[in-house]
Amino acid sequence: MTIDDLVLTIRPDLTDGALNELFTAAWPDHRKTAFEPLLARSLTWVALHRGGRLVGYVNVVGDGGAHAFVLDTTVHPDEQRAGLGVRLVRAAAAEARMLGAHWLHVDYEPELESFYARCGFRPTAAGLMRL
Template structure:
């Protein structure tokens, strides 16, 4: 029987690993540079199986009582095995240990059950896109 992926708080990651994981989980291509993002994070949790990055979650903060889950991602080959829940629980503990009183997460409707299972309750919130929407390449 295979062992569970190993979690690490503030685990080392490269942009290439993150791009590979996000492309597998979400599709598309990214040129995101993760070092500046992680430099401002309260914590992040990585999950590795046999050295390969298979999961990630980031915890941002306002520096006070609020923390925010961002980019919860699990490789499709690892989904529906509890890894996402383990990542969120580890991120929750990091936020709590840092003194956060509230942990926020935004999610799409199809993830309501997952986040409810992690202890979140739905709330009303607002969202405004600031960057222009991507345009389709001429075809």
């Protein structure tokens, strides 16, 4: 999909450098990460590039069955508030469905509830344990 020089791709080759650059721009507390082992365990991931630069990313992991989980939805700060995050998550949901998932889960902070509602999620009760 190409819109205004924006390219959405499913499971593209991504370098640690490109992902770390995006995460450093978007997440102030980000520490350099080796992403290759994480992607190797993922069900799928979706990326957005503009002019060859990674500007958006979302990862989906699965349980090997009906459940999949959205992780690391990230859009470069220069590109936020333009619907790119919603586009990423919806593409990830469609791909997860195609790969056999029946349920897509996401955890988020309260201020992101409206964003994930626009993506198609509804709030549910869940539990969380910090390890």
